[in-house]
Amino acid sequence: MSLVEIAPVVRGAYLARYGVPVLVTPLAEVPTQSASTLDPLAEVPTESASTLDPLAEVPTESASKPQKVSTPADLPQVLADADLPLPGTVAVEVDGQTYRFSARTLGDLTPLPGARTAEARSAASRSAVVAGKVAVVTGGAQGFGAEIVHGLIDSGAFVYIADLNGDGAAALAAELGDRAAAITVNVADEASVAAMAEQIAATTGGLDLVISNAGIVRAGGVLEQELSAFALTTDINYTAFFLVTKHLGRLLAAQHTAAPGWMSDIIQINSKSGLVGSNKNGAYAGSKFGGIGLVQSFALELVEHGVKVNAICPGNFYDGPLWSDPDKGLFVQYLRSGKVPGATTVDEVREFYEAKVPLRRGTTGADVMRAVYYIVEQAYETGQALPVTGGQVMLSS
Ligand SMILES: NC(=O)c1ccc[n+]([C@@H]2O[C@H](COP(=O)([O-])OP(=O)(O)OC[C@H]3O[C@@H](n4cnc5c(N)ncnc54)[C@H](O)[C@@H]3O)[C@@H](O)[C@H]2O)c1
Numbered sequence: 001m002s003l004v005e006i007a008p009v010v011r012g013a014y015l016a017r018y019g020v021p022v023l024v025t026p027l028a029e030v031p032t033q034s035a036s037t038l039d040p041l042a043e044v045p046t047e048s049a050s051t052l053d054p055l056a057e058v059p060t061e062s063a064s065k066p067q068k069v070s071t072p073a074d075l076p077q078v079l080a081d082a083d084l085p086l087p088g089t090v091a092v093e094v095d096g097q098t099y100r101f102s103a104r105t106l107g108d109l110t111p112l113p114g115a116r117t118a119e120a121r122s123a124a125s126r127s128a129v130v131a132g133k134v135a136v137v138t139g140g141a142q143g144f145g146a147e148i149v150h151g152l153i154d155s156g157a158f159v160y161i162a163d164l165n166g167d168g169a170a171a172l173a174a175e176l177g178d179r180a181a182a183i184t185v186n187v188a189d190e191a192s193v194a195a196m197a198e199q200i201a202a203t204t205g206g207l208d209l210v211i212s213n214a215g216i217v218r219a220g221g222v223l224e225q226e227l228s229a230f231a232l233t234t235d236i237n238y239t240a241f242f243l244v245t246k247h248l249g250r251l252l253a254a255q256h257t258a259a260p261g262w263m264s265d266i267i268q269i270n271s272k273s274g275l276v277g278s279n280k281n282g283a284y285a286g287s288k289f290g291g292i293g294l295v296q297s298f299a300l301e302l303v304e305h306g307v308k309v310n311a312i313c314p315g316n317f318y319d320g321p322l323w324s325d326p327d328k329g330l331f332v333q334y335l336r337s338g339k340v341p342g343a344t345t346v347d348e349v350r351e352f353y354e355a356k357v358p359l360r361r362g363t364t365g366a367d368v369m370r371a372v373y374y375i376v377e378q379a380y381e382t383g384q385a386l387p388v389t390g391g392q393v394m395l396s397s
Helices: 003-018 033-037 046-050 072-080 117-124 126-130 143-154 166-176 190-204 227-258 282-305 330-337 346-354 365-377
Strands: 023-026 067-069 088-094 097-104 134-138 158-163 180-184 209-212 264-269 307-314 385-388
Touching: 003 023, 003 072, 003 088, 003 097, 003 190, 003 227, 023 190, 067 072, 072 088, 072 227, 126 143, 126 365, 134 143, 134 190, 134 227, 143 158, 143 166, 143 209, 143 264, 143 365, 158 166, 158 190, 166 180, 180 190, 190 227, 209 227, 227 264, 227 282, 227 307, 264 282, 264 365, 282 307, 307 365, 330 346, 365 385
Parallel strands: 067 088, 134 158, 134 209, 158 180, 209 264, 264 307, 307 385
Antiparallel strands: 023 097, 088 097
């Protein structure tokens, strides 16, 4: 059994015992070679893990005797009966190897025994449903992803900013302080996604919320588009959701073996183009429609592991770089190409697009965050695709 299998079970035992999210951090003597041999960690600031500084706050004298398990499957039961101080440390011996972990909560979360604690907290205010939770946001370095990262941090979560642009992710993490950590990942590459899961297990034990947001647009008509552009769009927008769900879902499932009452979430950032076709943009729309098929199917499968799987389908984020970048943004591209008849300025192009939205503006990060809070709070829904489009797309079935 490896750390990536054990750490989430230990975290699950804490979740079950205290009913609040915790950070479970493997202590120094734990062998982490599997994590460090996998590449993205090379660029990930090791200080991001050390700034969590679990040792600083955790009494190390406790739990010095390891909880021994003869078979790995016994681990949840053994931990259910074990001394689990919070904050504190716990040690487990599996297959003759001892693993030590520290556990603490973020900020002022008050650990109270009892399964109803998390539910009571969620009623306090909507954003409080993510307070203290551990989240990962793929494509978190910019655009909607960065908006979601900010929203989660402001709401008291710990956030992994996971992006192909490792420098951008690290810069944002540095700006946000010790509740954020950067992970360099290519979500379309399985080894890279597996390494991300290992790093999360080796830093916080497990996690509560996956935001699968990384995505690209390669517009083009079906009569002209190169297969390579179609395939890249499919790899990043569609196949990567399978990879992210596979590897992070394993952490959530392992955690659930020790915390059967704890629910976690996988949220796919889809698009209005996952609900209606998009002219000369079939690769994108097809990948997004397909994403909803995966969401529905994974929702059915993962319910037994306490994982809800849902999609958010935003409308256009006109303030984000995709649209507003002064050199490469879609507004300036559409102005240059004359796509909007009569428009002579970027503002006129923007007005043309805003007029298509019943609520007369583009989607913002705050609009998406309200949907994230709703999905996390709503314990009685899974497999849904939630439009956040200002009325531009209305569900018909
Ligand atoms: N911008 C919009 O108008 C809009 C509207 C609806 C839905 N969306 C969806 O929102 C999501 C984010 O879009 P955005 O406009 O903010 O994009 P963006 O281009 O501004 O940011 C995307 C981020 O994803 C990262 N990324 C790209 N490929 C990656 C990979 N293989 N592995 C890891 N990270 C990768 C990029 O480095 C970047 O930081 C996408 O899924 C997109 O389809 C966007």
